[in-house]
Amino acid sequence: MSEHRQDDQWAPGPPQAGPMKVTTYTSGNVPGVSYRGGYAHSPREEDDVEPAAAPQPPPRGSTRVMPADRPSAATPPPPSRPPQSRRTREARPKRRRSGFGRFVRWLLAVVLIIVVALVGLVWFAWSKIEKVDAIPDDHGSATSAGQVFLVVGSDQRDDLTAEEQSELGTGTAEGRRADTIMLVHVPTSGRPALISIPRDSVVNIPGRESGRINGAYAFGGPALLVETIEANTGVAIDDYVEIGFGGFARIVDALGGVEMCLDEAVQDEKAHIDLPAGCQELGGTDALGYARARSFDPRSDLGRVERQRELIGSIADEALSPGTLLNPFSFARTALAGGNALVIDEGTGPLDMFGFVRAMGSISSGSGDTLTVPLARVGNTVDWDEAAAGELWSALQNGSPVPSSLLE
DSSP states (O other): OOOOOOOSSOOSSSOOSSSOOOOOOOOOOOOTTTTEEEEEOOGGGGGGGGGOOOOOOOOOTTTOOGGGOOSSSSSSSOOOOOOOOOHHHHHHHHOOOOOHHHHHHHHHHHHHHHHHHHHHHHHHHHHHHHOOOSSSSSTOOOOOOSEEEEEEEOOOOOOOOOHHHHHHHHOOOSSEEEEEEEEEEEEEOOOOOOOOOOOEEEEETTTSSEHHHHHHHHHHHHHHHHOOOOHHHOOOOOOEEEEHHHHHHHHHTTOOEEEEEEOOEEEEETTEEOHHHHOOOEEEHHHHHHHOOOOOTTTTTTHHHHHHHHHHHHHHHHHSHHHHSSSSHHHHHHHHHHHEEEEEETTTOHHHHHHHHHHHHHHHHHHHHEEEEEEESSSSEEEOOOHHHHHHHHHHHOOOOGGGGGGG
């Protein structure tokens, strides 16, 4: 029992009831004794552990963080992004949509749509072209190097109405005849050439007696005409292109006319034309009449083939001009008119026609040659000059340009 010192006296035994004055022992702490509230107690194991602080309630209005929301010691917090300096943020340019960029994208989209539409138009026009079996599988002894096109202008009137026949002055004859016969030669190297074969040329027609070369077309169509030319020239024909009266006029009108410069006035009642001298724009009707006119010319068919070559060159020049190729509307009109007007061989493809158009463009621009088959006799019918014509045919067989001695 601990002793307690009082101010007046010792007080043995239990404390008296009622308030009493207790003086805490202050002489020092006894080792091994635990003191609580001034009284000595035996030490306990938990006395050596510092009691944990009681959890304090969160302040009013704050959000309490639940244990599940607290970061786990096993999962480190995500690395924080280093702050950027104000200068860095200000130096970085802001991305803005460029009005010019939007315009370029819009323009490219429009161009793509136009190109797709034109490709579809060309395919449609190609599907409208009539195909015939004109080129034989076996050319026999006939040969050619480079590429040789047979171009025929027929007097077909089947697709013309009575009003169109009257307007164009074509008459009402039945059947088909070769009104124009030409060869377009594209050599392996050198200048292309446009060679006119007079329709009144006397030749041997296979399976028949000799006669005018245009009779072969009247008797057996494109196939017999090709066979006749190969038999009399020894030149193999690669491709066939034909156009009728109506188609010729429609192509010229689709191009908006062609410019022709006439050295003298042309008046021909049979061809229904009356054209003054000088440069002028010819529509489809006048262009066809100019290609067919021969009554006014004392050279008859020979003068006509020269005018035909000149006219075809002008048509090719207009068809290949930027005003036609870069204008979608003009290009569409010309393509559709050509699709409805042309007749080609079954084996003639788009690349072949492209080569044909390129050759015609070169000839019309002066980068090619034009000539008529050399003649020995001229009258109602004509005969070829065997030596000079033979030299011409040899050039086509070998793929060489036309000899300069034969050029007019």
